[in-house]
Amino acid sequence: MTFKPQIKVPATYMRGGTSKGVFFRLGDLPQEAQTPGQARDALLMRVIGSPDPYAKHTDGMGGATSSTSKCVIMNTSAVPDHDVDYLYGQVAIGEAFVDWSGNCGNLSTAAGAFAIHAGLIDPSRVPENGICEVRIWQANIGKTIIARVPVTNGEVQETGDFELDGVTFPSAEIVLEFVDPADGEGAIFPTGNLVDKLEVPEELVTDGVLNATLINAGIPTIFVNADELGYTGAELQDVINGDAKALERFEALRAHGAIKMGLINSLEEAKTRQHTPKIAFVSPAKDYVSSAGKQIKATDVELLVRALSMGKLHHAMMGTCAVAIGTAAAIPGTLVNQAAGGSERQAVTFGHPSGTLKVGAEASLVDGQWQVTKAIMSRSARILMEGAVRIPQETSLP
Structure with a gap:
């Protein structure tokens, strides 16, 4: 039996707040995974290492916790007055599915930084030194997030003295603003009651x-x-x-x-x-x-x-x-x-x-x-590794 070699998909591994995830530009994904569906889910599960009955993610990029079994897909935004679209997938650990039903607030921080790192922001909007206001369209729930990312010498500043409980080392502070944060189209209190x-x-x-x-x-x-x-x-x-x-x-x-x-x-x-x-x-x-x-x-x-x-x-x-x-x-x-x-x-x-x-x-x-x-609220983010993630070729097929 002949086995095909692995494929390489450009990716960036980032910490955002108290979470970690694998970030992709939409156009870097294999063609069949650039649209929602079985092929995309299969790809992300294989990247993370799910489903894993051992609950260790030894054969993937995940960390076998809800905080580390995450993937993000980003692209320039077609939504007026927004810079990027941010789509978040929570990969189940022991089961074969990706949950697209909500956002990750921690990785929203990294989404702002990644947008600049990945060249998804109009260069004219990125200051040489100062704060870059990244206007994010959160595609899972259709909401706006504004990330205020520090920039030094035209690049995202990742080091700093901002401390965040749950994260061992200090980093640069990124301020997040969740605009009209009521999830989806429903009322803040879906039953109409406070209790x-x-x-x-x-x-x-x-x-x-x-x-x-x-x-x-x-x-x-x-x-x-x-x-x-x-x-x-x-x-x-x-x-x-x-x-x-x-x-x-x-x-x-x-x-x-x-x-x-x-x-x-x-x-x-x-x-x-x-x-x-x-x-x-x-x-x-x-x-x-x-x-x-x-x-x-x-x-x-x-x-x-x-x-x-x-x-x-x-x-x-x-x-x-x-x-x-x-x-x-x-x-x-x-x-x-x-x-x-x-x-x-x-x-x-x-x-x-x-x-x-x-x-x-x-x-x-x-x-x-x-x-x-x-x-x-304030969080922080930084790149942990960048390059390409490798997965078996058959993974990307429906």
């Missing part, structure tokens, strides 16, 4: 009722109270991820919340929509020690948030979920706002497993409906 009584089987929650804030901002997110689930809210990854029954319960609650939000029609559908919605639990501020051994005091934050991504507790905080946190914190009456103390605010600092994060959001009540004009 819902989520009815679930009694084996999941005592009495079968759980308070929940269901919000579409940044990414569809289900917020619940830590104490209603028997947690303090200061838990680190091992406490949750080492408990198979806890993970099963969170996934079941996520599925029930997704139905309530109108994102799926049956519990079974949740298995093929792992990226959205997210589920997170909140609690009032309290002292705890981060995963890096850093002492976080209750006075350092306004509340604690722990979020799950792709079935596991996240090591820090997803960028899009941070947008949801900032939005919900700005709206009096939500569980997030209540955990933060209940007052009106335009910014909130919260504690996550790796440390703290501040995110701002501007919310207002218009004709009885809550609207959010923008959410802002």
